[in-house]
Amino acid sequence: MKPVYHVSISAALGLIFIIFFNSFVAAISCFFCGVLIDLDHHLDYFLAKDEIPWRYRDLVYFCSTDKNHKMYLWFHSYESLVLLWGAITVFNLDMLWIGAAVGFTVHVICDQFSNPLHPLVYFLTYRIKYNFSKEKLLDKNFFKQVRPY
């Protein structure tokens, strides 16, 4: 999903936290977590190319066409969500954490339904099973379907 959509959705969720829960801190944490978990794409790029993707175009091209590198995406995983929501429940964490978890969760779900990937790709264990190989994880047609820009 394009960043502009994550920004819009996360901002709307932040407004909900302000209006219905009177929690500015949850709104801020929701917004930033809903947007910034995509930084793991930058980390994958850096690990593959040993440089920072300064241009968004380079990052999109890397993610959608370059199949010879690993796809770690550490933050895009349901296992992380379970750990985060479990920690919130067990340790009775406050609205800062709940806002972050909502932003994080909605981000992953939106990606799940908007990106043409195998449904299990959003499980870290599935990516581990395929040794994070982008070529093995992504459908053979993926690289034909996605236009880099």
Ligand SMILES: [Zn+2]
């Ligand atoms: Zn994402």
